[in-house]
Amino acid sequence: QxxxxxxxxxxxxxxxxxxxxxxxxxxxxxxxxxxxQQFPGKGPALLIAIRPDxxxxxxxxxxxxFNKSAKQFxxxxxxxxxxxxxxxxxxxxxxxxxxxLTFGGGTRVLVxx
Amino acid sequence: xxxVTQSPTHLIKTRGQQVTLRCSSQSGHNTVSWYQQALGQxxxxxxxxxxxxxxxxxxxxxxxxxxxxxxxxxxxxxxxxELDDSALYLxxxxxxxxxxxxxxxxxxxxxxxxx
Numbered sequence: 001q002x003x004x005x006x007x008x009x010x011x012x013x014x015x016x017x018x019x020x021x022x023x024x025x026x027x028x029x030x031x032x033x034x035x036x037q038q039f040p041g042k043g044p045a046l047l048i049a050i051r052p053d054x055x056x057x058x059x060x061x062x063x064x065x066f067n068k069s070a071k072q073f074x075x076x077x078x079x080x081x082x083x084x085x086x087x088x089x090x091x092x093x094x095x096x097x098x099x100x101l102t103f104g105g106g107t108r109v110l111v112x113x
Numbered sequence: 114x115x116x117v118t119q120s121p122t123h124l125i126k127t128r129g130q131q132v133t134l135r136c137s138s139q140s141g142h143n144t145v146s147w148y149q150q151a152l153g154q155x156x157x158x159x160x161x162x163x164x165x166x167x168x169x170x171x172x173x174x175x176x177x178x179x180x181x182x183x184x185x186x187x188x189x190x191x192x193x194x195e196l197d198d199s200a201l202y203l204x205x206x207x208x209x210x211x212x213x214x215x216x217x218x219x220x221x222x223x224x225x226x227x228x
Contacts, residue, residue, distance in 0.1 A: 043203050043219035089155050100169050103155030
């Protein structure tokens with residue numbers, strides 16, 4: 001019940017294109033869904049996060065869409081840039097339990113110039 | 114930069130040895146979580162410390178243990194190292210686990226190789 005499944009494992013997108021990464025979860029107690037970006041040799045850095053009472057959240061070129069009934073959420077990267085090339089992780093946590101995060105397996109994104 | 118520092122950056126140990134990894138939380142943060150990230154995988158939660166007490170543990174054996182100090186810095190200790198313990202170990206600090214809007218900030222990690 002603690003799994004978070006992420007797809008695809010990798011994707012290649014042209015500069016200016018849209019990158020879409022999907023995640024699905026099982027535990028309905030999750031109430032916090034962050035996305036992290038990780039560059040080689042670095043720790044994950046928070047990109048954007050959403051609570052289940054909101055269906056969409058946008059910050060700059062990054063948008064999270066959330067479907068509570070389907071237990072799915074996704075990250076859209078608009079106008080992808082070569083600097084966006086990184087590994088992206090979705091995660092889920094329970095705020096009242098101290099927000100210990102369960103991570104997806106990651107998606108390696110390559111943006112071609 | 115998140116303000117979370119970890120040491121050492123890299124470490125090589127042999128099977129059966131013990132290792133201690135260190136984390137300095139962001140200033141003012143009283144909650145620290147440790148994660149293990151195997152190559153090509155997402156981080157897995159090991160345990161969390163809040164105000165020097167363990168506050169939850171993931172699916173890791175007792176040979177993984179931790180400490181949090183009064184200044185909120187933290188240690189991860191692993192005894193009887195196994196080859197599968199080779200991974201990037203990440204610590205993440207949170208201002209206060211009881212704040213519903215708080216975020217975890219990750220350090221750069223310690224790369225542990227067990228030979």
